[in-house]
Amino acid sequence: MAAFQAGSDSRNGHPPTLSALILSDVCFLYESLARALSEAQIIVLDRCSSVAEAVAIVSESAPDLLLIDAAFNSGLAAVGQILSAATKTRIVVVAVSETESNVLSWIRAGVSGYIPNTARLVDLPAMLQGIARGEQACSAFIAGSLLRELRDHGPQGETSHSPNLTDRERQVLRLIGSGRANKEIARELNISLATAKSHVHNLLGKLNLRHRGQVTAWLHSAERA
Template sequence: MNDEDKTRILLVDDHPMMRGGMRALLAMEDDLLPAAEAGTGAEALRLACELELDLILLDMNMPGMDGLETIRQLRAAGVEARIVIFSVSDDHANVLAALREGADGYLLKDMEPEELISQIRLAALGKLALSPELTRVLAEAIRERPKPGHGVPMASLTKRERDVLRLIAKGQTNKMIARKLDISEGTVKVHVKNLLHKLGLRSRVEAAVWVLEHERIRN
């Protein structure tokens, strides 16, 4: 497989040994490419804006700009690469905060290598990557969220918002949605903001899970 066809990954961790281990692990896979490394959130932001990346594997606890702030900065800068937190911490608040800020997954560093690679591939395909023991955290958070009035959420969405929501659930980025629906990326962002507000959701990940677990979106 040519490098152009591989999933290009940025490794972000303040520990050189961890980056080295992950680089070696990824390099063993035919379809994954450790394209660059960063030791700080600021360096990750610079590289993500300069390079064509598919996925960013990001440590949560780094000095200076931590994982949450790095996610905020990356999304604010328009970086659309998938972002997966890779952390030793299974703190529930951290997991939920990362997903709400725009992360596409949360994996723990004590995962078996085979499972880690499998989850990275899922993330690259637009799926939610989550360590098995953390799925309950997300499910409980969604169940505990105050539910809107019966019958109101879907009825309040326009057809275009439903189209966007279906594509979010398939893991499509704003750019991909814009191309699919033949509208501008700015218009997609407005639709996303509006539908999240109407459904009482806080992130694209929650929207995707909501579609998959609670509703069948119809035209």
């Protein structure tokens, strides 16, 4: 599989090596992204031209990042399918027109970050490293839009100890927020996988969230409340 690869040492202060998968049916876009990332010691596993292929590779290889071309047909719908197969993979949409409606649509779908269409290739590796750490650089206008979204549809001033979460659900909440998959939650809490899935399902229902990708934003908002 390894179309563009380069090794890296995460010691001596260097950022940890990341692996990435690219979902795009545009060959020159893939080649440009792959070359920029490989030069920055980010391993590009492969290019996918279909959602089914992306789901299969994510399930098998669990890359750190999945980059989706914003112009990819049915890309928004693809996010949910890929999230169901992903463990720790963060989904990043690339070349987004940085308007409020576009950015919020992708975030509601469940992406962990986005790269605007005004970004330069030379800046891409640092932006992806930031997203992998749970950070997202965005314009002041988009930041304001995201805050309004959290205010209007988020926890509405509730803390992470509400609404009426059990002790176990609080544990699950923190583990999801730290990027743990259901199998890892089950192992850390010494419970069955089915029980872990049940806790996650109940937790999302209580927080009025549609998918686990929204938990990190919920926690950040709750901590500020």
